[in-house]
Amino acid sequence: MNEELKVSLVQHDIKWEQIEVNLERIQYLIQNNKFESRVIVLPEMFATGFSMKPHKTATTMRGVVFNWLKKLSDSTNAIVIGSLPIVENNRYYNRCIAMYPGGNLFWYDKKHLFRMSGEEKVYSSGDKRVIINVDGWRIALFICYDLRFPVWCRNRNDYDVAIYVANWPKTRSYIWKTLLSARAIENQCYVIGSNRVGKDPVAEYEGASTVFGFDGRSLNRTILNKEAIINTTLDFKSLYNFRNKFPTWMDADNFYLNA
Numbered sequence: 001m002n003e004e005l006k007v008s009l010v011q012h013d014i015k016w017e018q019i020e021v022n023l024e025r026i027q028y029l030i031q032n033n034k035f036e037s038r039v040i041v042l043p044e045m046f047a048t049g050f051s052m053k054p055h056k057t058a059t060t061m062r063g064v065v066f067n068w069l070k071k072l073s074d075s076t077n078a079i080v081i082g083s084l085p086i087v088e089n090n091r092y093y094n095r096c097i098a099m100y101p102g103g104n105l106f107w108y109d110k111k112h113l114f115r116m117s118g119e120e121k122v123y124s125s126g127d128k129r130v131i132i133n134v135d136g137w138r139i140a141l142f143i144c145y146d147l148r149f150p151v152w153c154r155n156r157n158d159y160d161v162a163i164y165v166a167n168w169p170k171t172r173s174y175i176w177k178t179l180l181s182a183r184a185i186e187n188q189c190y191v192i193g194s195n196r197v198g199k200d201p202v203a204e205y206e207g208a209s210t211v212f213g214f215d216g217r218s219l220n221r222t223i224l225n226k227e228a229i230i231n232t233t234l235d236f237k238s239l240y241n242f243r244n245k246f247p248t249w250m251d252a253d254n255f256y257l258n259a
Contacts, residue, residue: 001136003237005161008037008078009209009230011223013198014049014167017057022047023068025227030076035231039134040072041194042082043165043209044144045094049200050167051085052122054092058085066097073099079134082194083110083143083165091124096141096165098132106132108141112149117202119145131159137236139163147179147193155187157249160239163192169203177208177222185216188243190234197225214242 010029015021026046044050047065048057059065065084073080083096094110109126113119129152130141140159144166146152153162162183168176176193184191190213197207211219211232220230243249 001236002038003235005039005134005137005234005236006035006037007039007041007192007211007232007234008033008035009041009192009194009211009232010043010046010082011195011197011207011209011228011230012043012046013227014043014046014196014200015198016049016200017051017053019047019057019065023065027072029227029229030072033229033231035229037076037078037231039139040076040078040080041163041165041192042080043194043196044083044096044167045085046082046165046196047084049196050117050202052118054085054087054122058087058092060087069097069099070103073101074103077101079132081141081163081165085123092122093126094119094123094143095126096130096143098139098141106130106141108143110143110146111152112145114145137161137234144168147176147183150183150186151255153183153187154252154255155189155249156252159187159189160236161190161192161234162187164194166193166195167200167203167205168193168195168208170206171203173206173208177210180210181212181216181218184212184214188214188239188246188249190214190239197227214239 108130
């Protein structure tokens with residue numbers, strides 16, 4: 001495996017339900033980033049904003065946004081991860097896609113739907129956790145509200161990195177940072193939180209996209225209220241040594257999930 005994993009978090013201002021504008025903006029930000037990323041992480045619903053009108057915004061697994069992801073992955077030679085509204089079998093899903101160069105892909109459908117916005121009324125919930133492999137690194141995919149549910153996110157010694165793509169509002173930013181750190185500590189893993197900035201009809205967002213180390217400490221300078229790309233290099237040897245020195249996972253309680 002590769003001992004290092006270079007990751008870039010794209011923190012952009014999502015224009016409400018303006019797909020082409022958002023895709024062009026992301027493309028511009030990435031083109032001007034000189035960091036040789038292996039993984040690029042976009043926010044939740046990066047092309048539309050957190051819209052409850054999937055009949056207007058959703059794409060198929062062969063649609064415009066999907067094809068754009070494929071081209072971006074090929075052009076950057078990076079795995080591109082982010083969520084978008086998908087329509088499939090007459091149902092809508094908030095789906096996090098991990099697109100690999102060459103077109104191979106995996107996806108995770110959001111388990112915990114944000115009822116305070118009525119997400120559960122228009123989207124269908126996923127029922128399976130998804131862990132992908134990137135150069136030997138095991139990476140778990142989650143979406144926004146999932147962050148509040150530690151049992152669902154529990155590391156059973158089956159992942160090294162947890163990624164949370166989000167539209168997390170400014171009014172609850174303290175909770176965002178606290179829970180990201182907590183998930184890193186309790187699961188002894190790296191935790192990546194990629195969040196948006198700007199405003200939509202519902203909320204204001206300050207970003208605070210962050211990578212936390214396995215000790216719960218931030219690995220990057222927090223950038224608030226402006227677009228940015230946050231670049232960080234993860235080190236597997238440090239993670240491995242920490243887990244062996246302080247193996248709390250060996251004393252974890254066994255449990256089963258009825259999804």
